[in-house]
Amino acid sequence: MTKTDQAIDQLQRMIEHGDLKPGSMVSESQLVEITGFGRTPIREAIQRLATARMIRVHPSKGLEIPAISVEDQLCALEVRRPIEVLAVELAAARAAAPQRAAMQDLAATLAGRFGLRDYTETVRRTHAMIIEAAQNPYLSAAMLPLQALSRRFWITYLRDEVAEIARGGALHRQMLSAVAAGDKVAARAASLALNDYLVAHAVAVIARRAAPTSAD
Template sequence: MSGVTYKTDQAYDQLERMIAFQELKPGTMVSESTLMELTGFGRTPIREALQRLAWERMVEIHPRRGAFIPHIFVEVQLKILEVRRGVEELAVRLAAQRADALQKADMGRLAGEMDKVIGGNDLVTYGDLLRRINEAIVMAARNDYLLLAMAPLQGLSRRFWFANVGDQQGELAKAARLHCAVLEHICLGEAEAAAQASLALNDYLTDFAYRTIRRA
């Protein structure tokens, strides 16, 4: 990995986290120079990270003005989850069938780390784990097109969850257990059970979205 690519990945991770946790507020426009100052990265990593985030619909790039942080509404979240449901079910089925021993061992470690967040309210650690889990599943599925499909769906739905979570400890525990179940079935090579666990996770996310309407 080149130094520029590594810095771009780091810049992307930091900006994605800032958007997810609303350090960059929805509805605001931020310039490249402001983002450089906030993150400590140079213009090239920031620009390349923004292009990636724009492809994932996390930002909208406006030439000579900067990046706009869009709002994400519950209607949009429900549409995202309709698509995510089927794509993610396929991904975990393939991962359970195709993961090698090293990949299963890695997912087992991720399940162990996810289990440790239950009972707490460390959303930053949880968010970092989610990205690592999603990447591990896609790699194990051995289909590059799944990465193209899943990255924006998971990033946007993750952002909605963080923006609307109320009972942090309770919701984190529910979500973490559902993610652990998916990983555990993949590790055992149980494709059908992994798929059902994935559907249960997406049922939870859909219910969560509807509950935000009722709270409003």
């Protein structure tokens, strides 16, 4: 992994978990200081994350961590849905035996209990395994930014952490197990079920905002 890739990973995690807060402004120099990477990998990481809509560049003003909106999440999920179906179907058909064994091991891990950061790292590994097994480099470019944006929204609006991690873990486990088994039909169904869950999570945020408060 290059220094740029490492910088992207670190900044992406910081954005997803709110260490860099939505709506805040930061400078390139601050990111260099926070991460410990040099200016060149940070500059390249900023460019990549700007393309992925995780950073907004304002010339002469600095870097904005974009606010999170339900509308953006639903738009991202609309695009993610068919691409992820393609990814799991290709992975189910193309995964090599060692990849299938690794998926089965990770699926077993997903049955356990997690804290939030450990869970999101395990989910990240799940999607990385599937994309690698699909053997199509264009899928990585398309899927990873969408998954990162979805994860950021999910983390930000998480309410019952234990219950949501259990639900999300079960859905990811079903998808990974189906891919490992080479079952394209089950993998497709599991992918769609995961997307439906994420859409329902976003819609629930809208419902909570619309609900009258106790003072109304």
